[in-house]
Amino acid sequence: MYKVQTQNVSVWYGEYKALDSVSLALERNQVLALIGPSGCGKSTFLRLLNRMNDFVEGFRLEGQVLVDGEDIYAPHIDPVHLRRRVGMVFQKPTPFPFSIYDNVAYGLRLQNRLKESQIRERVVQALQQAALWDEVKDNLKRSAMALSGGQQQRLCIARALAVRPSLLLMDEPTSALDPISTAKIEELIHQLRSAYTIVIVTHNMQQAARISDMTAFFYMGRLVEYGKTKDFFTQPQHPETMRYITGRFG
Amino acid sequence: MRPPKRRGEQLAILLITLLSWGSLSVLALIVGFLLYKGVGVLSWEFLTEPMREGMRKGGIAPAIVGSFWVTAVAILAGGLIGTMAGAYLSEFTRNRTFKKTIEFLVNTLAGTPSIVYGLFGLALFVTALGLGTSILAGGLTLALLSLPLLIRNAQEAFSAVPAALKEASLGMGASEIYTFFRITLPIALPRIVTGFVLATGRVLGETAPILFTVAAYYLPIYPKSPLEPTMLLPYHLYALITSGVNIEESYPMAFGTALVLMLMTLLFTLIAAYLRYRLKAKYRV
Numbered sequence: 340m341y342k343v344q345t346q347n348v349s350v351w352y353g354e355y356k357a358l359d360s361v362s363l364a365l366e367r368n369q370v371l372a373l374i375g376p377s378g379c380g381k382s383t384f385l386r387l388l389n390r391m392n393d394f395v396e397g398f399r400l401e402g403q404v405l406v407d408g409e410d411i412y413a414p415h416i417d418p419v420h421l422r423r424r425v426g427m428v429f430q431k432p433t434p435f436p437f438s439i440y441d442n443v444a445y446g447l448r449l450q451n452r453l454k455e456s457q458i459r460e461r462v463v464q465a466l467q468q469a470a471l472w473d474e475v476k477d478n479l480k481r482s483a484m485a486l487s488g489g490q491q492q493r494l495c496i497a498r499a500l501a502v503r504p505s506l507l508l509m510d511e512p513t514s515a516l517d518p519i520s521t522a523k524i525e526e527l528i529h530q531l532r533s534a535y536t537i538v539i540v541t542h543n544m545q546q547a548a549r550i551s552d553m554t555a556f557f558y559m560g561r562l563v564e565y566g567k568t569k570d571f572f573t574q575p576q577h578p579e580t581m582r583y584i585t586g587r588f589g
Numbered sequence: 590m591r592p593p594k595r596r597g598e599q600l601a602i603l604l605i606t607l608l609s610w611g612s613l614s615v616l617a618l619i620v621g622f623l624l625y626k627g628v629g630v631l632s633w634e635f636l637t638e639p640m641r642e643g644m645r646k647g648g649i650a651p652a653i654v655g656s657f658w659v660t661a662v663a664i665l666a667g668g669l670i671g672t673m674a675g676a677y678l679s680e681f682t683r684n685r686t687f688k689k690t691i692e693f694l695v696n697t698l699a700g701t702p703s704i705v706y707g708l709f710g711l712a713l714f715v716t717a718l719g720l721g722t723s724i725l726a727g728g729l730t731l732a733l734l735s736l737p738l739l740i741r742n743a744q745e746a747f748s749a750v751p752a753a754l755k756e757a758s759l760g761m762g763a764s765e766i767y768t769f770f771r772i773t774l775p776i777a778l779p780r781i782v783t784g785f786v787l788a789t790g791r792v793l794g795e796t797a798p799i800l801f802t803v804a805a806y807y808l809p810i811y812p813k814s815p816l817e818p819t820m821l822l823p824y825h826l827y828a829l830i831t832s833g834v835n836i837e838e839s840y841p842m843a844f845g846t847a848l849v850l851m852l853m854t855l856l857f858t859l860i861a862a863y864l865r866y867r868l869k870a871k872y873r874v
Contacts, residue, residue, distance in 0.1 A: 391759070431753055445761060
């Protein structure tokens, strides 16, 4: 069974068609990079997987989106519960104006089945996983707003990991960060692969080549090319992919 | 070499500077005038005693207390409804036509003359709902008057909360309601409180809406229940100037009353500024 699978998925925002019949399948514990020029549909595709597009006015979908073999747009699926299984990290760091501890505990408290001691355990674990623990362990009560941009983004990753999602979505998570912070996050993605399946949108092709197992190239709402990353950048099958990865448009 | 002087630009800056200082000096003039005319009347007795002998003697304490209660009712009711309506417009409706329609109606409400609110309050609260001429009726009438301001302010406060934070919360699997109470409301609160203060200042000074709904011409006692009428500062000020038993004698007291009204507004502004500062420090954004 695939971790993520879409079958002939098309998406409209009102009259505008944002995705055109996209079919793709991703194995468990793989990193999938979505690349393509602005407005190509890669973010729309990412947000399909945790139903964040539901909030967009005029959103309409055709086709099937399966996570763990289950149609996540089926009528009996509660999108709120789905989002607890599918974590998301955004382009800009989005720490809440609380303490570091309360940020990471945010998702855990939603489920209100955990005791405070269990929450504490999971917070520590998530911070360790996100490679932030050593920098913040002395003062978890400090405001998250006081962290640097790179630390804030790792905090957001910790916050997403704390609820133990089975799938992690990342929407250009390093585009607002400096090179050193970016390297740390890339290293982190590398480590997380053993436990998670990750789908990441990136504008940076070197990044896609460095961190992903699979790469999908979107252009004007269509999935132009999809394959193993190592073949993708050395032997692209489509002329459009070739032109994009060699920097001739985009 | 010196940079060339731009005469037009210098002239424009000078003009803007003069105009802004000019508008500030109007405020200074009003405060100065009130202080000059009114400070002689101010005394402990003036602030704490009821009026006596047909407003010729004594203080204005019942009017201060009355104004306080009516304003409290207005801000409590208006603040609650206004904040909820603002939250709905900003966070909980995605129907654009519906939203534009409500916004248009709210703006129209804002342009309604205050005497019309008074008449409406008389018809609805005093007569139809049977509240009589009372603190409750007057307070609710003033709540209606302050609604456009409170709705607009709350809507802007909620909309100013970064969408990325709301999305982050929703993306964690929080419901829209949970996100609203845990993220959006706390972050918007300082701005909402500011709106309450602006409304307090406006409500404290309103005269027309209280005329038929709560204000008593001469009732030198303290209200004991929200269903009683009371004296209020703005209407008392009007009475002192136009219809005292002896206008010569009550005239100076009018300036004292105006000064107290002004100082009360200032006090509320300061309290709210402090609250806002505290909340902002807590939810640093």
